[in-house]
Amino acid sequence: MAIDHDILAVRIAPQDDPETDFFWASGEDGKLRFKRCQSCGYYSHPPTPRCPKCLSGEMVPEVVSGKATVLTYTVNVQQWVPGQEPYIIGLVTMDEQDDLRLTTNLVGVPLDADNIIGMRVEVRFLARDDVWYPLFVPEGTPE
């Protein structure tokens, strides 16, 4: 279920922020959550205290399927950190809502694959120092 090996030599931790702490802790139980409006059902990312659609203040983290489609990506080659191997940064659209997007890393995807855009992916978590980073693997990857 979890990802043990980090493809990044240095992974920048999120800053403490009461608005977003839930997001980075969500993966502790293996589930991805986004804030969702209890009035109109809209998911908001990055999280906001009010619904950007209907302005309701009832925004509650809700579990999502963790399934997504890759909208676009890049293979980072430049060694911003010495010794860093190339890795894939992906922008994925969650199944729940066509504008619920997340920048992430794609793991277990060949760097030279020509079918990455449009690829079906699902979430896995990388745990580091009480942060659960949501990364994505090809859908159906054995747990």
Added chain:
Amino acid sequence: MSNPERLSFISGVGRSASGRRLGRTAMDLTLDAALEAIADAGLTRDDIDGIATYPGGDAIMSRGFGGPSASAVQDALRLDINYLYGSGEGSAQLGSIIEASSAIAAGLAKHVLVFRTVTESTMQGMAGRNPGGGMQRMGGFLMQFGAVSATNWFAQVAQLHMHKYGTTREQLAQIALTCRTNAGVNPRAVYRDPLTMDDYLNARMISTPLCLLDCDVPVDGSTAMVVSHVDYAKDAPHIAAHINAVGTAQIGRPSWDQYEDMTSMLAQGVSKHLWSRTDLKPADVDVAELYDGFSIITLAWLEALGFCEQGEGGAFIEGGQRIARTGELPINTHGGQLSEGRLHGYGHVYEAVVQLRGDAGERQIPGAEVIVAANGGGPIAGAMLLTKGIRD
């Protein structure tokens, strides 16, 4: 005067030395540029009654991304002024020039000194690379995934553009090749040696599909201008670079990864806004000075500004003839940030003024009378249409 921005024009331009690792302070460079601009406008510092800059702040704290604050320059020149502005928000780097224009239209000032100073080359040499630069505050949900550089953010735009529209690396290369050709006749450009398609295709990859030659080059340098009320145009020593229209709209989510059309940028809304404020059309534009922090940004501006349809930018620049100095729409006639160096938006405006005056020497575009200058990429955008001489 149909638009308030037509109450102002660029009366003077000035530049410090620019180049790699000059080892001079931001204030030192800024004063060179400022004094040159004031003199070029036919003014003295006593005439300056406003000052504006992008992004304001402290050059040391921002590792060379920001220049001196507007108030620091005010104090260094012992100016008494009626208007002061410095911000990294607004319509990209151009926002500071638009702010000067707005202050003049509001009657708050007559001659506003504007400047943009960078010392990123020297600061990087002293402290190592600084991926993300001054934009880290925007990277709240990007940095954690190794998307630490603007290269990564724009690479995803380029990748989707190629996937969706069939744009090729050979097409995108024309931005870099065109800039280099133009830089060859610009003595102030950092990179002037000819560049070939093979050079481009063999260049080191940074973040696919963007290679080293898709990325601009950090330099040290300061660019300054004086924005004056049109009442001064008849007395000014140079023909006016008149502000015909500005584009400042922010339409859609101002985000690196949440903007709806990820093949483009906020350039789309700014461009619509610009054209809504003038009777001039894209076909009237003689030269386009389009921000090129990364090559894909220039392509996005070409599409957003309506020189071609969305998605057709690759075909538009194919072969490079159309955007060459001899083509129907010369771009980045100074070599852009890709080859002249990252003066961060102001270099494009400076070049626009020089072209409108007919002072560009070997790289002069004959009959350049309408020039569009656009700044910024991603969630940051501003544009300005300049004409040779005052037009109502």
